[in-house]
Amino acid sequence: KTTLAAWLRCLCLVDFPANVQQSNCLGGLQRLSAEAGGEIASHSGVGTTNYSSNSQCYWQLDAPPGKRVIVRFTYMDLESPNDRVTLYDGLTTSAEIAVVSANDSVDYESPRFVSSANILTVNFYSNSQFARKGFRLEYNATVSANSSACGSVTFDDASSSSGMIVSHPGYDQNSLYAASMYCNWTLPSVSRKFYQLYVGNVSLGNGDCLSVNQGTASVTGGSS
Ligand SMILES: *[C@@H]1O[C@H](CO)[C@@H](O)[C@H](O)[C@H]1NC(C)=O
Ligand SMILES: *[C@@H]1O[C@H](CO)[C@@H](O)[C@H](O)[C@H]1NC(C)=O
Ligand SMILES: *[C@@H]1O[C@H](CO)[C@@H](O)[C@H](O)[C@H]1NC(C)=O
Ligand SMILES: *[C@@H]1O[C@H](CO)[C@@H](O)[C@H](O)[C@H]1NC(C)=O
Numbered sequence: 001k002t003t004l005a006a007w008l009r010c011l012c013l014v015d016f017p018a019n020v021q022q023s024n025c026l027g028g029l030q031r032l033s034a035e036a037g038g039e040i041a042s043h044s045g046v047g048t049t050n051y052s053s054n055s056q057c058y059w060q061l062d063a064p065p066g067k068r069v070i071v072r073f074t075y076m077d078l079e080s081p082n083d084r085v086t087l088y089d090g091l092t093t094s095a096e097i098a099v100v101s102a103n104d105s106v107d108y109e110s111p112r113f114v115s116s117a118n119i120l121t122v123n124f125y126s127n128s129q130f131a132r133k134g135f136r137l138e139y140n141a142t143v144s145a146n147s148s149a150c151g152s153v154t155f156d157d158a159s160s161s162s163g164m165i166v167s168h169p170g171y172d173q174n175s176l177y178a179a180s181m182y183c184n185w186t187l188p189s190v191s192r193k194f195y196q197l198y199v200g201n202v203s204l205g206n207g208d209c210l211s212v213n214q215g216t217a218s219v220t221g222g223s224s
């Protein structure tokens with residue numbers, strides 16, 4: 001029994017952010033189920049009234065083990081760069097995913113940010129003066145890829161004149177591709193025709209890259 005109690009106490013010490021003061025937040029420290037999906041807002045009047053200065057708010061988004069948390073801003077109006085939202089990978093503030101601050105949604109099209117494990121921590125900070133209309137963040141849980149299998153090329157018809165390439169099986173079911181993948185797709189040559197490629201629905205992690213050779217297109221970089 002004493003061993004269990006000691007172990008639990010130890011767990012509480014690392015239970016971020018027990019020692020962090022929240023200020024001007026919608027509630028106390030909030031732990032939310034990412035799997036249920038939902039929205040976080042800077043304050044109740046987001047989009048119409050200004051948020052409070054001196055805000056310091058944390059939210060913890062928990063997905064079940066084996067899943068990851070995926071978030072996206074649906075509204076953005078912060079006094080940039082002083083007021084900001086920081087996304088952290090996990091339960092502590094040691095690993096930053098991104099710091100986001102933009103004056104308005106017109107300047108900012110939100111990528112989707114994903115945690116590497118099942119917890120993502122969100123912090124909203126505003127300094128002592130000048131506020132704006134806040135932010136809204138949509139969250140959800142997503143499955144990790146099961147394998148690093150590459151997707152395939154599917155043709156729309158027997159003449160192979162049009163078709164689609166997908167990165168991995170399950171891409172359309174909110175599943176993520178795996179780490180350390182290398183996929184190579186070669187399209188057949190069709191006599192007296194050339195290919196026109198349209199790259200759609202690109203969502204890549206940092207350091208990942210999609211390139212098309214024999215052409216000019218090359219897409220790199222952060223998620224979007
Ligand atoms: C979360 O994902 C599920 C399954 O894809 C979807 O049904 C639900 O609408 C999403 N919720 C939010 C808030 O995006
Ligand atoms: C946001 O607006 C302020 C005031 O108009 C301006 O000084 C600042 O440069 C803007 N920030 C960005 C990132 O555009
Ligand atoms: C919101 O704050 C800005 C300064 O950042 C100020 O110009 C504006 O009047 C404020 N709006 C409201 C409704 O208080
Ligand atoms: C991953 O594997 C599990 C167990 O084999 C299966 O239930 C699940 O549907 C798979 N998910 C995807 C995205 O393929």
Ligand SMILES: *[C@@H]1O[C@H](CO)[C@@H](O)[C@H](O)[C@H]1NC(C)=O
Nearest residue numbers: 182183184185186187213214
């Ligand atoms: C990918 O395809 C290119 C062009 O056919 C080829 O040169 C390269 O060796 C291939 N790489 C792999 C790992 O298959």
Ligand SMILES: *[C@@H]1O[C@H](CO)[C@@H](O)[C@H](O)[C@H]1NC(C)=O
Nearest residue numbers: 164165166171172200201202
């Ligand atoms: C791209 O995403 C849009 C909106 O989410 C969806 O309607 C469309 O089917 C997707 N296209 C492909 C090729 O997956």
Ligand SMILES: [Ca+2]
Nearest residue numbers: 079127129130
């Ligand atoms: Ca401010």
